[in-house]
Amino acid sequence: MREVVVPTAALAAMRESARVAYPEECCGFLLSAATDASDPDSRSIRGVLPATNRSDGERRRRFVILPAELRAAEDEAAGRGSVVTGFYHSHPDHPARPSVFDQEHAWPWYAYLILSSGRTAGENSVGAFELDPERREFREVTLRIGAGLPRGVADAGARRGETEGVT
Amino acid sequence: MTKVVVRVPTPLRGFAGGQRDVPVEATTAGAAVEALCHEHPALRRHLYGSDGALRRFVSIFLNDDDIRNHEGESTPVRDGDVVSIVPAIAGGSGAARAAPVDAPPLTGEELRRYSRHLLLPEVGLAGQRRLRSARVLIVGTGGLGAPAALYLAAAGVGTLGLVDFDTVDASNLQRQLLYSTADVGRRKLDAARDRLAGLNPGVRVVPHEQRLDSTNALEIVRQYDVVLDGTDNFPTRYLVNDASVLTGVPNVYGSIYRFEGQVSVFDASRGPCYRCLYPEPPPPDLVPSCAEAGVLGVLPGVVGVLQATEAVKLLLGIGEPLIGRLLLYDALAMSFRELKLRKNPECALCSPRATQKGLIDYPAFCGVPAPGAAVPSGVPEIAPKELAAALAAPDPPLLVDVREPEELAISHLPGALPIPKGEIAEHVDELTRARAIVLFCRAGSRSADATKTLLDLGFSNVRSLKGGINGWARDVDPSVPVY
Numbered sequence: 205m206r207e208v209v210v211p212t213a214a215l216a217a218m219r220e221s222a223r224v225a226y227p228e229e230c231c232g233f234l235l236s237a238a239t240d241a242s243d244p245d246s247r248s249i250r251g252v253l254p255a256t257n258r259s260d261g262e263r264r265r266r267f268v269i270l271p272a273e274l275r276a277a278e279d280e281a282a283g284r285g286s287v288v289t290g291f292y293h294s295h296p297d298h299p300a301r302p303s304v305f306d307q308e309h310a311w312p313w314y315a316y317l318i319l320s321s322g323r324t325a326g327e328n329s330v331g332a333f334e335l336d337p338e339r340r341e342f343r344e345v346t347l348r349i350g351a352g353l354p355r356g357v358a359d360a361g362a363r364r365g366e367t368e369g370v371t
Numbered sequence: 372m373t374k375v376v377v378r379v380p381t382p383l384r385g386f387a388g389g390q391r392d393v394p395v396e397a398t399t400a401g402a403a404v405e406a407l408c409h410e411h412p413a414l415r416r417h418l419y420g421s422d423g424a425l426r427r428f429v430s431i432f433l434n435d436d437d438i439r440n441h442e443g444e445s446t447p448v449r450d451g452d453v454v455s456i457v458p459a460i461a462g463g464s465g466a467a468r469a470a471p472v473d474a475p476p477l478t479g480e481e482l483r484r485y486s487r488h489l490l491l492p493e494v495g496l497a498g499q500r501r502l503r504s505a506r507v508l509i510v511g512t513g514g515l516g517a518p519a520a521l522y523l524a525a526a527g528v529g530t531l532g533l534v535d536f537d538t539v540d541a542s543n544l545q546r547q548l549l550y551s552t553a554d555v556g557r558r559k560l561d562a563a564r565d566r567l568a569g570l571n572p573g574v575r576v577v578p579h580e581q582r583l584d585s586t587n588a589l590e591i592v593r594q595y596d597v598v599l600d601g602t603d604n605f606p607t608r609y610l611v612n613d614a615s616v617l618t619g620v621p622n623v624y625g626s627i628y629r630f631e632g633q634v635s636v637f638d639a640s641r642g643p644c645y646r647c648l649y650p651e652p653p654p655p656d657l658v659p660s661c662a663e664a665g666v667l668g669v670l671p672g673v674v675g676v677l678q679a680t681e682a683v684k685l686l687l688g689i690g691e692p693l694i695g696r697l698l699l700y701d702a703l704a705m706s707f708r709e710l711k712l713r714k715n716p717e718c719a720l721c722s723p724r725a726t727q728k729g730l731i732d733y734p735a736f737c738g739v740p741a742p743g744a745a746v747p748s749g750v751p752e753i754a755p756k757e758l759a760a761a762l763a764a765p766d767p768p769l770l771v772d773v774r775e776p777e778e779l780a781i782s783h784l785p786g787a788l789p790i791p792k793g794e795i796a797e798h799v800d801e802l803t804r805a806r807a808i809v810l811f812c813r814a815g816s817r818s819a820d821a822t823k824t825l826l827d828l829g830f831s832n833v834r835s836l837k838g839g840i841n842g843w844a845r846d847v848d849p850s851v852p853v854y
Binding site: 229231241259265266267268269270271272274275278287288289291293295296297298302303304305306308309310311312313314316318337338339 | 689
């Protein structure tokens with residue numbers, strides 16, 4: 205994909221979840237309309253859904269989303285005409301760049317958003333990345349912020365009544 | 372054969388001809404996924420690692436159940452079952468000192484060797500590669516450095532720098548497990564290199580066979596990610612601390628005394644340094660070394676391994692490092708206590724008001740002879756053979772044994788007056804000033820200190836037995852045990 209488009213409110217929701225989780229990492233799902241998910245060039249995010257960081261070790265430097273939670277999120281999204289098309293997580297006190305660990309655990313096709321949180325230089329920076337199909341690199345893609353959703357499109361992120369990205 | 376469906380996750384459908392459900396024939400869940408990859412080989416790279424095992428973050432569900440709750444990949448399947456491939460999503464910021472992204476992947480041999488590390492999410496492949504590209508400097512390969520070196524090499528720390536210039540002595544074997552009996556007399560660094568290479572040939576051992584001093588410390592320390600202080604003397608301890616602060620390389624500190632140990636991590640960018648804790652060294656006589664005071668052999672093993680633990684954590688960027696905390700270990704009470712350490716806002720070295728900008732003369736700072744100098748300069752000595760002659764002549768000198776009571780049971784010289792070094796000043800009345808006095812200890816260091824004390828008190832005819840009672844045993848009377 206060339207770019208990831210994120211609504212302003214969805215970005216605000218992710219930043220808030222990074223702030224609340226600090227000094228630990230937050231994580232969650234990126235949702236797109238099922239009709240948009242197959243566009244190879246552009247990934248349009250319609251909302252976000254928080255996930256529980258289930259890393260049983262160092263949640264300040266790691267996040268893990270368990271398969272069962274991903275399955276539940278996919279089911280939830282499907283019921284609302286959405287698809288999980290990526291993930292976001294925060295890097296407390298670290299730049300919004302993928303680590304080696306991020307790359308080794310990444311999946312192709314998904315969009316990955318990384319937000320820096322806390323006291324790092326370039327606070328509040330955010331980057332979008334994807335793994336190339338050969339697993340060789342975790343490359344940065346253009347992040348476009350602010351394109352709104354079409355009026356009347358419901359958001360799938362209302363499952364827990366929090367951090368939804370509908371403007 | 373059983374007919375099942377493998378459900379491909381959204382991100383991988385592009386590698387499976389866009390299909391969501393792929394029918395295959397298999398008898399187990401693992402075989403079903405294998406069959407899928409056989410049909411769509413492009414999937415394999417994403418599901419299996421280079422060792423041929425399923426990637427850790429790939430989960431397989433049989434209908435609605437994780438196969439880990441059953442028999443894993445061997446879980447049998449029945450007609451009509453759905454085998455789902457579900458990603459476990461993981462990531463994280465990793466450590467500040469990340470391994471270069473272009474570091475080669477682990478070899479099959481490395482995957483086997485470090486398997487128990489790879490199972491830990493906190494280490495994993497990335498962490499193991501980070502360890503492999505990491506460099507740790509161990510200053511002193513004695514009681515603390517020896518166990519630390521063994522564990523760091525075993526853990527796969529790629530480069531271990533070792534600073535030592537000693538040879539292996541039989542008295543080292545009680546605690547320095549890096550060396551074996553056959554190594555006695557060998558240079559420590561030679562023996563260490565052989566042992567570590569035998570333990571883990573993947574580790575590069577860099578010998579620094581020299582005394583760490585103000586002329587070389589910065590240059591050496593700078594080449595490493597972490598320095599591990601295994602020294603047994605104050606001048607080198609301050610030197611290591613100062614070089615650590617000046618180069619920004621964190622210092623994993625450990626020290627031992629008889630039955631007690633201390634551990635901390637001094638990283639001036641994140642907490643206090645050793646000088647914040649002890650701005651000045653103790654008076655030279657106050658703290659005897661292990662060679663003088665003795666040490667329980669297991670103790671440095673515990674402390675050195677605690678240091679190795681902290682070094683590995685720093686390299687991986689995991690856990691809570693012992694920064695700003697001093698861990699006290701008491702082997703007799705078997706207790707661990709922790710003291711909070713604060714950064715000294717006036718620290719001469721690591722505070723904004725630091726006055727010290729470089730390395731200094733550490734022996735002078737600590738008021739001790741330069742390391743390696745046998746005795747404090749100016750202390751008169753007598754050689755064992757010379758003493759033997761003097762004892763056989765008329766008007767022999769008074770012999771004073773300044774060792775501790777426990778040592779008298781090991782060896783003694785007939786007619787010697789026992790006065791422990793620390794009590795010598797209180798016993799001046801028992802020492803006639805008119806007569807010649809020869810003080811001795813185990814190896815000549817404590818008696819030199821005591822001789823200096825007596826000279827300062829006005830005694831004139833006082834000498835210290837060179838090489839101590841061990842020297843006497845070597846040169847005069849082989850029947851006296853050496854220890």
